[in-house]
Amino acid sequence: MPHEVRGVVARASGDPVTVETVTVPDPGPGEVLVRVQACGVCHTDLHYRDGNIGDDFPYLLGHEAAGVVESVGAGVSGVAVDDFVVLNWRAVCGVCRACRRGRPWYCFATHNASQAMTLADGTPLAPALGIGAFAERTVVAAGQATPVDARARPAAAGLLGCGVMAGFGAAINTGAIERDDTVAVFGCGGVGDAAIAGAALVGARTIIAVDRDPTKLEWAREFGATDTVDASSEDPVDRVRELTGGHGADVCIEAVGHPDVLRQAFYARDLAGTVVQVGVPAPDMALPEIPMIDFFGRGGALKPSWYGDCLPSRDFPVLIDLYLQGRFDLDRFVSETIELDEVEEAFLRMERGEVLRSVVTI
Ligand SMILES: NC(=O)c1ccc[n+]([C@@H]2O[C@H](COP(=O)([O-])OP(=O)(O)OC[C@H]3O[C@@H](n4cnc5c(N)ncnc54)[C@H](O)[C@@H]3O)[C@@H](O)[C@H]2O)c1
Ligand SMILES: [Zn+2]
Ligand SMILES: [Zn+2]
Numbered sequence: 001m002p003h004e005v006r007g008v009v010a011r012a013s014g015d016p017v018t019v020e021t022v023t024v025p026d027p028g029p030g031e032v033l034v035r036v037q038a039c040g041v042c043h044t045d046l047h048y049r050d051g052n053i054g055d056d057f058p059y060l061l062g063h064e065a066a067g068v069v070e071s072v073g074a075g076v077s078g079v080a081v082d083d084f085v086v087l088n089w090r091a092v093c094g095v096c097r098a099c100r101r102g103r104p105w106y107c108f109a110t111h112n113a114s115q116a117m118t119l120a121d122g123t124p125l126a127p128a129l130g131i132g133a134f135a136e137r138t139v140v141a142a143g144q145a146t147p148v149d150a151r152a153r154p155a156a157a158g159l160l161g162c163g164v165m166a167g168f169g170a171a172i173n174t175g176a177i178e179r180d181d182t183v184a185v186f187g188c189g190g191v192g193d194a195a196i197a198g199a200a201l202v203g204a205r206t207i208i209a210v211d212r213d214p215t216k217l218e219w220a221r222e223f224g225a226t227d228t229v230d231a232s233s234e235d236p237v238d239r240v241r242e243l244t245g246g247h248g249a250d251v252c253i254e255a256v257g258h259p260d261v262l263r264q265a266f267y268a269r270d271l272a273g274t275v276v277q278v279g280v281p282a283p284d285m286a287l288p289e290i291p292m293i294d295f296f297g298r299g300g301a302l303k304p305s306w307y308g309d310c311l312p313s314r315d316f317p318v319l320i321d322l323y324l325q326g327r328f329d330l331d332r333f334v335s336e337t338i339e340l341d342e343v344e345e346a347f348l349r350m351e352r353g354e355v356l357r358s359v360v361t362i
Pocket of ligand 1: 042043044162163166186187188189190191192210211212213216231255256257258261277278279280281305306307308353356
């Protein structure tokens with residue numbers, strides 16, 4: 001029997017989001033129904049609302065979520081009723097050319113639920129990142145629900161579902177940061193701070209936080225930054241070089257999504273160093289003009305990072321264990337908990353830079 005629940009819907013580009021009655025079907029083959037307990041407000045939800053991601057309105061927003069599996073469809077294994085799960089937006093297929101080559105984190109055919117959730121009048125909803133979790137219940141592909149230790153606080157655990165995993169993975173998986181490395185992170189929102197926390201956890205020697213907002217720099221220190229650079233008053237490239245013996249950092253992480261910042265990350269890097277691009281650019285942005293001789297002459301690597309090159313089934317349980325052991329402070333990302341009908345105000349607070357994450361709890 002379908003379920004009538006409340007969900008946060010974006011009906012038209014730029015319009016404020018509204019709480020609507022959403023019909024959620026019982027899970028079909030390979031799907032699970034999840035009772036959502038918490039869902040973080042991510043920049044990507046705002047991009048959906050503003051029509052920057054597509055024109056498939058109406059959207060059911062929300063994708064950084066944790067909850068409990070309420071029922072499972074035919075043929076589901078690996079996740080069961082009553083499991084505490086974190087949702088992910090890259091459920092790997094196992095059979096595409098990336099998966100077959102043993103690189104499932106690049107999977108080119110990730111799974112979502114095939115059934116649609118709808119408005120009361122039957123209009124199908126496009127769920128944000130194939131999830132749609134600003135809702136009391138949501139239906140997803142079984143592989144999108146990753147079981148983790150149920151002792152984790154849902155508001156914190158759900159954040160692994162997007163920004164925190166993307167930042168942490170950008171540092172550890174894509175950037176392969178390790179003990180003794182020098183690191184600079186450009187942009188210290190939830191994503192950048194997770195990269196800082198990841199770098200600290202694996203023993204990076206120097207971790208330089210770069211942002212234009214002094215409050216963000218203070219928070220970055222709490223996640224493990226050893227030095228901070230205020231990009232509104234200092235030249236980030238010069239400062240990162242100064243702080244790394246004149247050489248530049250081994251790994252520079254761009255967590256803003258802007259060509260000017262990518263250029264800074266490129267030049268703030270030591271010879272043969274790595275630039276990781278985890279910030280998402282707007283569709284009209286172009287790569288910064290960099291002389292090709294600099295690209296060649298400086299060596300190393302420029303690496304975009306999708307979802308932190310994570311493998312949810314491998315990485316979520318580990319990060320939850322580190323959290324429960326007190327070694328990875330997921331709670332610190334939760335600036336406030338809010339109700340379903342407060343998402344629109346949370347977008348404004350996010351735009352003003354007042355929060356790392358507002359988290360809807362249900
Ligand atoms: N690659 C992925 O899979 C993935 C996943 C989730 C989010 N993201 C992207 O990561 C980026 C960061 O996300 P977030 O949630 O941390 O966003 P956020 O808005 O919370 O943080 C961005 C930070 O960058 C700072 N900033 C802006 N311009 C700057 C500049 N010129 N120099 C230095 N700092 C600057 C802001 O002050 C802010 O602290 C976004 O582009 C988001 O879309 C990527
Ligand atoms: Zn695949
Ligand atoms: Zn997100």
